[in-house]
Amino acid sequence: MSNSHPDMxxxxxxxxxxxxxxxxxxxxxxxxxxxxxxxxxxxxVFIEALVALPLVLPPTVLGFYLLLLFSPQxxxxxxxxxxxxxxxxxxxxxxxxxxxxxSLPFVVQPLQKAFEQLGDDLLEAAAMLGASAIDRFFxxxxxxxxxxxxxxxxxxxxxxxxxxxxxxxIGGNIPGETRVLSIALFDHVEAxxxxxxxxxxxxxxxxxxxxxxxxxxxxxxxKSQPVLSKRFS
Amino acid sequence: MADLRIKINVDYxxxxxxxxxxxxxxxxxxxxxxxxxGKSTLLKxxxxxxxxxxxxxxxxxxxxxxxxxxxxxxxxxxxxxxVFQNSRLFPHLTVEENLRYGxxxxxxxxxxxxxxxxxxxxxxxxxxxxxKSVAQLSGGEQxxxxxxxxxxxxxxxLLLDEPLSALDDQNKILMLTxxxxxQKQLNLPMLYVSHSLAEIQQLANSLLVLSSGKVSHYxxxxxxxxxxxxxxxxxxxxxxxxxxxxxxxxxxxTSLVLAExxxxxxxxxxxxxxxxxxxxxAASDISVTLHEPRESxxxxxxxxxxTGFNRCNAQILLTVNCSGQDFFVTITAWSANRLxxxxxxxxxxxxxxxxxxxxx
Numbered sequence: 001m002s003n004s005h006p007d008m009x010x011x012x013x014x015x016x017x018x019x020x021x022x023x024x025x026x027x028x029x030x031x032x033x034x035x036x037x038x039x040x041x042x043x044x045v046f047i048e049a050l051v052a053l054p055l056v057l058p059p060t061v062l063g064f065y066l067l068l069l070f071s072p073q074x075x076x077x078x079x080x081x082x083x084x085x086x087x088x089x090x091x092x093x094x095x096x097x098x099x100x101x102x103s104l105p106f107v108v109q110p111l112q113k114a115f116e117q118l119g120d121d122l123l124e125a126a127a128m129l130g131a132s133a134i135d136r137f138f139x140x141x142x143x144x145x146x147x148x149x150x151x152x153x154x155x156x157x158x159x160x161x162x163x164x165x166x167x168x169x170i171g172g173n174i175p176g177e178t179r180v181l182s183i184a185l186f187d188h189v190e191a192x193x194x195x196x197x198x199x200x201x202x203x204x205x206x207x208x209x210x211x212x213x214x215x216x217x218x219x220x221x222x223k224s225q226p227v228l229s230k231r232f233s
Numbered sequence: 234m235a236d237l238r239i240k241i242n243v244d245y246x247x248x249x250x251x252x253x254x255x256x257x258x259x260x261x262x263x264x265x266x267x268x269x270x271g272k273s274t275l276l277k278x279x280x281x282x283x284x285x286x287x288x289x290x291x292x293x294x295x296x297x298x299x300x301x302x303x304x305x306x307x308x309x310x311x312x313x314x315x316v317f318q319n320s321r322l323f324p325h326l327t328v329e330e331n332l333r334y335g336x337x338x339x340x341x342x343x344x345x346x347x348x349x350x351x352x353x354x355x356x357x358x359x360x361x362x363x364x365k366s367v368a369q370l371s372g373g374e375q376x377x378x379x380x381x382x383x384x385x386x387x388x389x390x391l392l393l394d395e396p397l398s399a400l401d402d403q404n405k406i407l408m409l410t411x412x413x414x415x416q417k418q419l420n421l422p423m424l425y426v427s428h429s430l431a432e433i434q435q436l437a438n439s440l441l442v443l444s445s446g447k448v449s450h451y452x453x454x455x456x457x458x459x460x461x462x463x464x465x466x467x468x469x470x471x472x473x474x475x476x477x478x479x480x481x482x483x484x485x486x487t488s489l490v491l492a493e494x495x496x497x498x499x500x501x502x503x504x505x506x507x508x509x510x511x512x513x514x515a516a517s518d519i520s521v522t523l524h525e526p527r528e529s530x531x532x533x534x535x536x537x538x539x540t541g542f543n544r545c546n547a548q549i550l551l552t553v554n555c556s557g558q559d560f561f562v563t564i565t566a567w568s569a570n571r572l573x574x575x576x577x578x579x580x581x582x583x584x585x586x587x588x589x590x591x592x593x
Contacts, residue, residue, distance in 0.1 A: 124282050125321035127308040130338030139334070142275045143325045 007200060009176050010184040017092070018160040021099040025107045025156045026149075028100070033111035052109070053104045062102060063169025070094050070170060095171040096177050099160045103133060106155040114148035115141070147218050154215050158208055234420060235259075237390070241278055241288035243271075243446075250274050250286075250446040256439075258292070258390060258422035261412070263437030263454065265430055272426045276392050279424070280315050281308035292390065295383060312340045314388030318395040320379035322367040328378055329363040335386030348387055348419070356415065357381040373404030377411070384415065391423045397432060411434055423478040434458065435511060435592045462516070462550075462561050463543065469516030469550060471546040471560045477504045485534070485584055492556030497532045498589035511592040516550065516561040518588035522581045523572055535560075542576055549574075555581050 038047060054062060069076045070089040079087040088094050118141065126136045140148070164182040171178030173187070183202055188197040242248040246536040250271040256262055266272040277283035279290065280296065284305065290297040298305045314335075322331050336350065354360055357377045362370065371377065376396060384392060393412075397405045413436060416423055427433050433440060433454075440457040442450040450457045458472040475489040480502050487504060489496045489512075498554050504510050537560065541552025549569045551562040560582055574580070 045265070094455065121317075121321050122323060124308070125317065126334070127282075128280060128313070128315040128321070129335035129382065130309045130312075131334075132307075132309055135338070144323075206322075224274060 006175060006179075007181075007184050007196065010179050011179050012162055013092075013176060013178070014180040014182075017095055018098060020096050021103060021160045022153055024100050025066050025103060026153055027105060027158070029107035029152065030109060032104075034115055037112045037115035043062045052105045055105050059102060059163065059165025060169055063098065063166040066094070066101070066166065067170045068097050070097075080116045083135070089170060090172040090174065090178060092171075092177050095180070097116045098166040098170050099163060102163055102166050103156045103159045106159045107152040110152045110155065114145040124147070134212060138151045140206050150218055151215050154211055162204070162208065172188070235293055235386070235389070236291075236451075237279070238289070238291040239279075241275075241286045241290060242325075242571060243274055243278065243283065243286045245579065247284075248274075250278075252446075252448055254441070254448050254451060256424075256441065256451070259414055260438040261423045261425050261432030261436050263440045264424055264426045264443065265433050265440060266428065266443035269445075271429075271446040272443050273394060275443065276315070276394050276424065276426050280313055280392055281306060281389075282310050282315075291503075308424075309338075312387075312389050314383035314386055316376070316379050316396045318391045318398050320367075320368075320375035322375055322378055322382075324367055326367070327363070328359065328365050328367060328370070329368060331378055332363075332382050332385055335382050339385070339387045340453065348385060349411040350385065353381050353384050357411065371404075372406060373400055376400060376404070376408060380408075380411070380415070384419065384421070385579075388421070391421055393423060393425045393426055396425075396428075397412075397427070405432075412436060413573050422457065430461075430479075431592070434513070435474060435553075459552075459559055459561070463541065463552070469561050469563055471514045471516065471519075473512050473514070473558065474509045474568040475512065477506050477508055477510050479506060480504075489589075490537070491558055494535050494556055495587060496584045497589070499586050503590055504591070514560070514584060514587050514588050514589070519560060519562040519582050519584045521551065521553075521562055521564055521568070521574070522583060525581050526583055528573060529583065531583045532586050533589075534581050536581055537577065539574060539576055539578045539580060542574070553580065555582065 024095075031181045032051070036044060036051075040208075060186075067089060070080070072087060073082055077088050080086075080093075099223045122140055122144070123136050126140050131139065155193055162182065164186070167178065167180055167183060168186075173179050181204065185197055185204075188194070188200065216229055236258040239256065239257055240253045241250065247319070248269070252275065252330075264272045264275065265404070273295040274283060278286045279297070286298070287300045289299045296302075296304055296306070297311055300360070302440055307583055323334065326334065329432060332350070332354070354363065357380060359374075359377060359568065362374060362378070367375065367378065378397070396412075398410055402406060409432070412423070412425075415421065425433060425437055437454050440450070440454045441448060442457060442461065449484045450460050455472045455474065458470070461467045461471050462471075473491075475491055475496060478490045478495065480487050480500060482500060482502070485500045487499070487501050489498060489510065498512070522534075525536070535555040537553040537555035539549070539551055540554045540559070543550040543552075544566065547566050548563050549566055551574070553560045561583055
């Protein structure tokens with residue numbers, strides 16, 4: 001495939017979209033997961049359900065509502081257009097925002113579980129030794145839950161690469177802007193170009209398999225590594 | 234001398250804590266109470282880990298929190314150390330890294346010279362463990378690391394929340410000796426929470442007793458234990474700190490000083506001459522005579538005055554003051570009648586050398 005090949009361009013768009021989405025997801029997902037892990041009010045289940053919604057909803061449903069919101073007829077779309085001078089629907093920004101919402105549970109859930117498991121004991125101990133909240137996050141939380149952070153980022157990335165419905169609804173099929181691999185694949189199948197479809201498909205299967213294997217390898221319990229022992233409590 | 238002023242209210246659905254008490258921060262203050270008495274909650278409030286308390290908390294003039302003025306000093310700003318029941322060592326760090334964690338974050342302490350890392354490590358006997366991962370440590374070792382880690386942060390007050398409860402007897406003794414040494418060497422005030430009075434008796438010089446969320450007693454340890462004894466809250470006993478005078482190996486005895494009188498106990502040559510020894514004498518091990526028993530095999534007889542006379546069932550609990558020290562004596566009502574004992578009467582108490590039990 002040459003550089004100018006449309007599928008190559010789709011690959012670059014896909015990686016750009018998934019990369020940016022993952023960065024945003026980690027920035028939003030970490031505090032959200034922390035908040036949910038520490039939250040005790042009854043609203044917690046509702047927020048958890050809201051975050052988990054993309055797991056069960058057809059992506060096209062999410063895409064449909066986002067399409068409406070992003071269009072200039074609605075307030076979010078209007079604000080965006082006034083601020084940037086460009087229409088939000090059918091843009092690269094639109095598919096990134098859509099991906100963030102769509103992949104949110106894949107980042108929030110492993111992090112929330114890790115934070116819940118970590119508990120308050122070590123954080124209280126660190127505070128009593130003079131560590132501030134930010135200090136505690138970087139010296140206690142991050143090193144101990146490192147594997148969960150890598151899992152969350154990898155799942156968020158992989159799931160974004162694999163998305164189709166949302167992008168189709170709100171991105172359309174603009175080369176270099178919103179035409180990602182899953183859309184390109186769909187085009188090839190529509191055009192009966194099975195050879196190209198195979199190349200994309202098998203590459204996605206192999207890459208996803210490698211990525212998931214790495215995640216499972218990382219999360220395999222190691223005997224030598226000290227686990228959070230609760231031997232006294 | 235530092236003071237801790239506590240004026241707090243904590244209200245939960247099933248539990249409330251209401252304390253208005255000034256505590257003098259010298260030596261080790263024991264905080265005793267049964268489970269549910271609120272002692273751990275009190276410690277959490279002082280540490281800043283419980284944010285729901287109402288009221289005021291001050292160390293000298295420093296406000297730790299004041300709910301009316303809406304000031305709340307975060308735990309990391311209070312410069313108070315806490316050794317938990319479960320050591321709470323950081324599993325991703327080695328022993329040395331755990332120790333350095335607090336040291337790196339210590340508040341600038343102008344008045345004291347900084348603690349030497351290797352000095353604390355030597356004091357807590359951790360030299361050989363520094364490179365180990367915390368998962369490799371035994372329970373006793375973990376608690377020693379937790380103590381050293383707290384000390385190296387150079388707190389102005391150290392809180393200990395049932396620090397021995399997870400340890401076996403041998404490690405308990407080791408840790409108690411260590412705590413006493415640390416307290417003396419660093420002159421660091423400590424609040425020691427425990428549900429075991431025996432543990433506190435070995436260590437503390439003052440005692441605060443909590444009962445259903447309120448302070449029931451506070452003061453010098455021996456006095457409070459005497460009050461608890463009179464109130465029938467604990468087994469009747471006399472609690473004493475006496476100076477060791479000399480060892481008499483030929484007789485198998487050690488001599489202790491009580492004002493101008495002497496008390497003999499079974500030889501214990503581990504005790505250092507001229508140092509204080511903590512001991513208890515069970516009230517049932519002491520008997521009373523009207524005249525000095527010169528021809529008795531019982532080695533200890535002290536003159537005293539009856540200052541308390543309490544009847545419980547068929548038993549009489551006497552308080553006898555000998556040279557300024559109160560002794561508790563239980564005798565049968567029958568004996569009390571036969572000797573016609575009354576308040577303010579001058580009598581002799583006697584007990585065997587073996588009745589004097591050294592706490593540590």
